[in-house]
Amino acid sequence: MTDALQTKWSTFQEQHKNKARLLIHCPDQPGIVSAVSEFLYQQGANIIESNQYTTDPAGGEFFMRVVFEAEQLPAIQKELEQKFQAIAHSFQMDWRFSYVYQIKRMAIFVSKELHCLRELLWEWQSGDLIADIPLVISNHEDARGIVESLGIPFYHIPANKDIRKQVEAKQLELLKEFDIDVIVLARYMQILTPDFVAANKNKIINIHHSFLPAFVGANPYERAYQRGVKLIGATSHFVTDELDEGPIIEQDISRVDHRDNSEAMKKIGQSIERSVLARAVKWQLEDRIIVHQNKTIVF
Amino acid sequence: MTDALQTKWSTFQEQHKNKARLLIHCPDQPGIVSAVSEFLYQQGANIIESNQYTTDPAGGEFFMRVVFEAEQLPAIQKELEQKFQAIAHSFQMDWRFSYVYQIKRMAIFVSKELHCLRELLWEWQSGDLIADIPLVISNHEDARGIVESLGIPFYHIPANKDIRKQVEAKQLELLKEFDIDVIVLARYMQILTPDFVAANKNKIINIHHSFLPAFVGANPYERAYQRGVKLIGATSHFVTDELDEGPIIEQDISRVDHRDNSEAMKKIGQSIERSVLARAVKWQLEDRIIVHQNKTIVF
Amino acid sequence: MTDALQTKWSTFQEQHKNKARLLIHCPDQPGIVSAVSEFLYQQGANIIESNQYTTDPAGGEFFMRVVFEAEQLPAIQKELEQKFQAIAHSFQMDWRFSYVYQIKRMAIFVSKELHCLRELLWEWQSGDLIADIPLVISNHEDARGIVESLGIPFYHIPANKDIRKQVEAKQLELLKEFDIDVIVLARYMQILTPDFVAANKNKIINIHHSFLPAFVGANPYERAYQRGVKLIGATSHFVTDELDEGPIIEQDISRVDHRDNSEAMKKIGQSIERSVLARAVKWQLEDRIIVHQNKTIVF
Amino acid sequence: MTDALQTKWSTFQEQHKNKARLLIHCPDQPGIVSAVSEFLYQQGANIIESNQYTTDPAGGEFFMRVVFEAEQLPAIQKELEQKFQAIAHSFQMDWRFSYVYQIKRMAIFVSKELHCLRELLWEWQSGDLIADIPLVISNHEDARGIVESLGIPFYHIPANKDIRKQVEAKQLELLKEFDIDVIVLARYMQILTPDFVAANKNKIINIHHSFLPAFVGANPYERAYQRGVKLIGATSHFVTDELDEGPIIEQDISRVDHRDNSEAMKKIGQSIERSVLARAVKWQLEDRIIVHQNKTIVF
Structure with missing residues (x-):
């Protein structure tokens, strides 16, 4: 990898170090968006982008992708994930946090x-x-x-x-x-x-x-x-x-x-x-x- | 308008009588999605579709469109709008509820x-x-x-x-x-x-x-x-x-x-x-x- | 058919009464384009549009569509087709004249x-x-x-x-x-x-x-x-x-x-x-x- | 230029040494296609592809592109161009032969x-x-x-x-x-x-x-x-x-x-x-x- 690219990557990581994505899949039911957004708000996170899709409003599957920023995210990400488990459990979620600075x-x-x-x-x-x-x-x-x-x-x-x-x-x-x-x-x-x-x-x-x-x-x-x-x-x-x-x-x-x-x-x-x-x-x-x-x- | 079309419309209105859309525009800040989705959840509404967009995560404009369903919506829509005013005010929202059964x-x-x-x-x-x-x-x-x-x-x-x-x-x-x-x-x-x-x-x-x-x-x-x-x-x-x-x-x-x-x-x-x-x-x-x-x- | 449309069709036929299309398919060989265009020229026809395609320059199939105009075309079209048979035969053509005024x-x-x-x-x-x-x-x-x-x-x-x-x-x-x-x-x-x-x-x-x-x-x-x-x-x-x-x-x-x-x-x-x-x-x-x-x- | 590319080019030139393109622009009149295709046929050339366009059948501009092959083309191309001048002159053509083996x-x-x-x-x-x-x-x-x-x-x-x-x-x-x-x-x-x-x-x-x-x-x-x-x-x-x-x-x-x-x-x-x-x-x-x-x- 060239030095120029290395520098670009480092800059990117620095710029996005507080940004993460949360992917969710679970059975649809009322209250999911509310629970997730309330949770993120309580953790001091600001939702930048959010998309959701339900296969069928009458008892289908629910999918969601949220992009958010939080101060000092790398320091609190473990805690964030741990706290999220309660919500995830109650809604039977498949879920995954992904941190933008962790380049794939x-x-x-x-x-x-x-x-x-x-x-x-x-x-x-x-x-x-x-x-x-x-x-x-x-x-x-x-x-x-x-x-x-x-x-x-x-x-x-x-x-x-x-x-x-x-x-x-x-x-x-x-x-x-x-x-x-x-x-x-x-x-x-x-x-x-x-x-x-x-x-x-x-x-x-x-x-x-x-x-x-x-x-x-x-x-x-x-x-x-x-x-x-x-x-x-x-x-x-x-x-x-x-x-x-x-x-x-x-x-x-x-x-x-x-x-x-x-x-x-x-x-x-x-x-x-x-x-x-x-x-x-x-x-x-x-x-x-x-x-x-x-x-x-x-x- | 033909009878066939009239029947189609009536069926449509009946099918969607509990469905509404909420459009929001306000200055971006943490907690908007949380407040809106918590509100709808409290009113017994289920979010079917939700999209949002922020011009700039660092202090831009926030836009949101939510589609939701609520039991007996026509009966409670006035109340819903009244109750929403507090949230709308606190976030300085331009906002509008639109009811799907009210054909434009x-x-x-x-x-x-x-x-x-x-x-x-x-x-x-x-x-x-x-x-x-x-x-x-x-x-x-x-x-x-x-x-x-x-x-x-x-x-x-x-x-x-x-x-x-x-x-x-x-x-x-x-x-x-x-x-x-x-x-x-x-x-x-x-x-x-x-x-x-x-x-x-x-x-x-x-x-x-x-x-x-x-x-x-x-x-x-x-x-x-x-x-x-x-x-x-x-x-x-x-x-x-x-x-x-x-x-x-x-x-x-x-x-x-x-x-x-x-x-x-x-x-x-x-x-x-x-x-x-x-x-x-x-x-x-x-x-x-x-x-x-x-x-x-x-x- | 409405009168307006009938009038439109008559006008179209009058405008295009001297215009025809010739479709050709035959084995490829040198001289086809030359023979066809020379023939049309001899009959007083002016080529307006011409397209051809050969599946393979080395012994493939040849396809051609020519649009042309000729004075008094309806009067001479029978003769035109008869005279074309010699060329068609020598190149083993599948061919078809189509007259624009003969609405399909x-x-x-x-x-x-x-x-x-x-x-x-x-x-x-x-x-x-x-x-x-x-x-x-x-x-x-x-x-x-x-x-x-x-x-x-x-x-x-x-x-x-x-x-x-x-x-x-x-x-x-x-x-x-x-x-x-x-x-x-x-x-x-x-x-x-x-x-x-x-x-x-x-x-x-x-x-x-x-x-x-x-x-x-x-x-x-x-x-x-x-x-x-x-x-x-x-x-x-x-x-x-x-x-x-x-x-x-x-x-x-x-x-x-x-x-x-x-x-x-x-x-x-x-x-x-x-x-x-x-x-x-x-x-x-x-x-x-x-x-x-x-x-x-x-x- | 790499050797591989050089070899590719030489192969290309050898394959296409007998192929040329003729571009023509002149006032439209009857007989152009006939004259051009007859000329090429007389020179032993086989037309591979031909396209033409007339801005207006009633006295417009005529444009044509012909791709053809002829045996020993490099040896006869000078002669070809010289002979074409008579046709070009009689139809007031802007014209240009381009030889595929002459890589631009x-x-x-x-x-x-x-x-x-x-x-x-x-x-x-x-x-x-x-x-x-x-x-x-x-x-x-x-x-x-x-x-x-x-x-x-x-x-x-x-x-x-x-x-x-x-x-x-x-x-x-x-x-x-x-x-x-x-x-x-x-x-x-x-x-x-x-x-x-x-x-x-x-x-x-x-x-x-x-x-x-x-x-x-x-x-x-x-x-x-x-x-x-x-x-x-x-x-x-x-x-x-x-x-x-x-x-x-x-x-x-x-x-x-x-x-x-x-x-x-x-x-x-x-x-x-x-x-x-x-x-x-x-x-x-x-x-x-x-x-x-x-x-x-x-x-």
């Missing part, structure tokens, strides 16, 4: 196509994607140059379906060693085992090069061309055991026409893949996403 | 081009635009057929700049007589006097056929063509004394190219005008818009 | 949801969709009012899968009687038999309420909601024997989020369905579409 | 904001932007690292309005020395003198960070924020003497809302600037753009 740690997995990796590294380098990137893992050597030129350690772990277990064992070790919060598959092109997925539930973000559920699986641009579609797209989603069936975070499309063969579609599509993945990753880093069943709520 | 009353002004009028009447007829439309006013006869065929009274008030005062006097009388909440200029093409605007502050929604602030004033499609733009657009905004300078509610664009002359741009543009105006009107009917200075917050 | 005849099939029908009738009434509409056919009565109010004959032919053959026999008779060129399924919701489709090859345009190939078949909005997509769409395509698998003419999408349930998606989607179908129908009426295998070239 | 030479001017430069270099490095980039010129040092790391010479020429003449003299010398075809102002932020513009007519492509003609001049994002627009955009255009008034090549927009301050708009906008500029530059490199008066025809 992100690993990027990549294969031979580098456009998504480049976009992420670029945004990161510009200071627009707030994360530490302690490592990039690839089953090929293609990305080494760009990754190492930015001072990021690059791990080449060749992979194929026969050695999947060994490969994933090495990867899991690295993820643990570097204490990784978010795993981004930036066109990694290898299928992960259920064990790997289970060990990183709702932590693995993939980019698929079609507007799912169209063209699940391999060669979506070729199949889009064969079908004669007038739109191509990309989808960012959390990885689950079902291929390309995980909770969708973001999608976008671009227009194509009869002149675009599958190669042209691929080039047009790469631009969509880049922006869709970058948006999804940012939202995850900003704690904007709650996964519920097989869907996402993006606040 | 909307007047449409139109001139010779009927596409925006048609879109609104169509959405209204389909039950997707929840409003009473007691009258349509026009300076031409063109719209009479379509308006009267739907059972809506049509008022033909010829207008030109020399008789503006008399024309507006008649219009204001009608607006008062029919107790109008929202005035939609669906391509009305007449400039309103400051008196008329002042009498209907933040109640008049206009559609302008360009992406403002480009092409303020007359003939935007012709001017867009002359400039050789690759996008044309439409803007819906509240009317103020400055022509086409009022708070923007919604904008959208469509792509054009060198083959499109100003006539083709006009046709393409009409489709954007229709959808942009319809969205803006719906948001106003759903109390989603707060005007602050010369901007809108759309929740 | 369009039948609309509709069921209970009327938004697509309305959009088409509206564009037609505004003079933006150049077609005769001698009849609307429906398996329900819902559309009768709007159709007959515009002076268009309405045929109520109840339908279900048990009487499909009899129903289609009646429909085919009507299509023949009224000499129909284009059949639009404006949310008709009935499956057509292979016989009906074969009798109207590349003449039936359907609107499907998803971005195909996602959500083929029934209830696409409900399934889109279940899948948690962030985009919904609509697709206009020619009908073939495979359900929702015919050549795609046009597609578009709109953004949705977690707050949109399937009912909300349906409302948002209707707006896309309307515009996508209207564009596809206009392109067909303007002879812009060539079907090749299971794809469309749209010039 | 592009200079990039940049200031302190590097996102547009990065996008161009990235596309270039991926082989998607076919150009030689013999130099990058900047009035600041910020871009030196990224430029030199790709093996491109970087010229730091400090600039301000007092020394404009001397600065431009140096720049013009470099442009001449490196035989530059296309000058891209990738957020250069300096105003060019009429002399510089005149010396490079229709060769300088700028990116302006608004949807022109809205927000001509400085600080468009700040002004967009002040105006409360719901869309922000970017415009790529040829540079003329009138600031931000040159022929528009491409525009695009992105949606913003009340939560986006001018800083957020700037970040959102950078993504649009990148793609809009990249598209415009590619179209210029592919000879797709004809400038007519103050507009572009983009084929």
Whole structure:
């Protein structure tokens, strides 16, 4: 990591040291917003931003994201969490406090196509994607140059379906060693085992090069061309055991026409893949996403 | 109004009789969300949806829209408003309760081009635009057929700049007589006097056929063509004394190219005008818009 | 048909009486453009617009659309077609002249949801969709009012899968009687038999309420909601024997989020369905579409 | 330039050595398409792609772009051009042959904001932007690292309005020395003198960070924020003497809302600037753009 970026990060942490986010999911009932906001007010916190969503006003699920500031937050955050447990318990909440100054740690997995990796590294380098990137893992050597030129350690772990277990064992070790919060598959092109997925539930973000559920699986641009579609797209989603069936975070499309063969579609599509993945990753880093069943709520 | 529509409205009112919206604007300070949600909880109300926005966490303006349900709301709404005054006062709030069963009353002004009028009447007829439309006013006869065929009274008030005062006097009388909440200029093409605007502050929604602030004033499609733009657009905004300078509610664009002359741009543009105006009107009917200075917050 | 519209059509025919379109499809080889344009020049025709597309410069398929004007075209069109046969033969062309003053005849099939029908009738009434509409056919009565109010004959032919053959026999008779060129399924919701489709090859345009190939078949909005997509769409395509698998003419999408349930998606989607179908129908009426295998070239 | 890229270029040149583009602009009259296509056929050329446009069938301007292949094109191109002069003369054509194997030479001017430069270099490095980039010129040092790391010479020429003449003299010398075809102002932020513009007519492509003609001049994002627009955009255009008034090549927009301050708009906008500029530059490199008066025809 360059010195300039290090300085930027330190400044960011200093600026936001009193800011936190609270994510909540529980059965809906009257009084939740009141209890949460009253609690924060009692702790001296000021709510900066608040969003909520109820699946059904008549007995559905309740979701909430609150951003707040409190004086001396790092000093009181343990206490805050402890005190919150009473409320959380009474409303049967799944909940999580996230502190903005605790910059998330992100690993990027990549294969031979580098456009998504480049976009992420670029945004990161510009200071627009707030994360530490302690490592990039690839089953090929293609990305080494760009990754190492930015001072990021690059791990080449060749992979194929026969050695999947060994490969994933090495990867899991690295993820643990570097204490990784978010795993981004930036066109990694290898299928992960259920064990790997289970060990990183709702932590693995993939980019698929079609507007799912169209063209699940391999060669979506070729199949889009064969079908004669007038739109191509990309989808960012959390990885689950079902291929390309995980909770969708973001999608976008671009227009194509009869002149675009599958190669042209691929080039047009790469631009969509880049922006869709970058948006999804940012939202995850900003704690904007709650996964519920097989869907996402993006606040 | 047809019987089918009348039945639809009654059903709607019955279904939503306990639902209300609360809009708030005040200087930001800690404790607002807490106070409001605690208040609603004490009154037995359940918050269904809540959005807030602060211009600047360090001493800015605070905006909030809350949708809630309460048992027997029509019976207690007076009391609710009275009790809320204490909170409102202590936080220096601009505030407004709006009851969903009290269907808003909307007047449409139109001139010779009927596409925006048609879109609104169509959405209204389909039950997707929840409003009473007691009258349509026009300076031409063109719209009479379509308006009267739907059972809506049509008022033909010829207008030109020399008789503006008399024309507006008649219009204001009608607006008062029919107790109008929202005035939609669906391509009305007449400039309103400051008196008329002042009498209907933040109640008049206009559609302008360009992406403002480009092409303020007359003939935007012709001017867009002359400039050789690759996008044309439409803007819906509240009317103020400055022509086409009022708070923007919604904008959208469509792509054009060198083959499109100003006539083709006009046709393409009409489709954007229709959808942009319809969205803006719906948001106003759903109390989603707060005007602050010369901007809108759309929740 | 109103007198105003009748006058508009007559004016249109008079204005465009010397204008024609020529559609060509043949194996690619050098000299096609030269032969066609030389031919037209020799016949005194001026090319106004010309588009071509080759699937592969090295021995692919060649497609061309030429719009031209020629003095006294109605008088010489027979001769023109006869003379063109020599060129057509030498290049093995599929070809078709289409004369702009010969306004196409369009039948609309509709069921209970009327938004697509309305959009088409509206564009037609505004003079933006150049077609005769001698009849609307429906398996329900819902559309009768709007159709007959515009002076268009309405045929109520109840339908279900048990009487499909009899129903289609009646429909085919009507299509023949009224000499129909284009059949639009404006949310008709009935499956057509292979016989009906074969009798109207590349003449039936359907609107499907998803971005195909996602959500083929029934209830696409409900399934889109279940899948948690962030985009919904609509697709206009020619009908073939495979359900929702015919050549795609046009597609578009709109953004949705977690707050949109399937009912909300349906409302948002209707707006896309309307515009996508209207564009596809206009392109067909303007002879812009060539079907090749299971794809469309749209010039 | 890396060896990999050099190899890519050589392969590209070899693949496309027989391919050329012909751009034509002349007064419309019958027989142009026929004469041009007959000529190319006689020379043994096969038309791969052809587009034309007439401002007005009744005596307007005619524009055409033809892509063709001919055996041994480099050997016969001189002769081809000479023979074409007779046709060109008889139709009063402005015309230009462009040979695909003659890769265009592009200079990039940049200031302190590097996102547009990065996008161009990235596309270039991926082989998607076919150009030689013999130099990058900047009035600041910020871009030196990224430029030199790709093996491109970087010229730091400090600039301000007092020394404009001397600065431009140096720049013009470099442009001449490196035989530059296309000058891209990738957020250069300096105003060019009429002399510089005149010396490079229709060769300088700028990116302006608004949807022109809205927000001509400085600080468009700040002004967009002040105006409360719901869309922000970017415009790529040829540079003329009138600031931000040159022929528009491409525009695009992105949606913003009340939560986006001018800083957020700037970040959102950078993504649009990148793609809009990249598209415009590619179209210029592919000879797709004809400038007519103050507009572009983009084929």
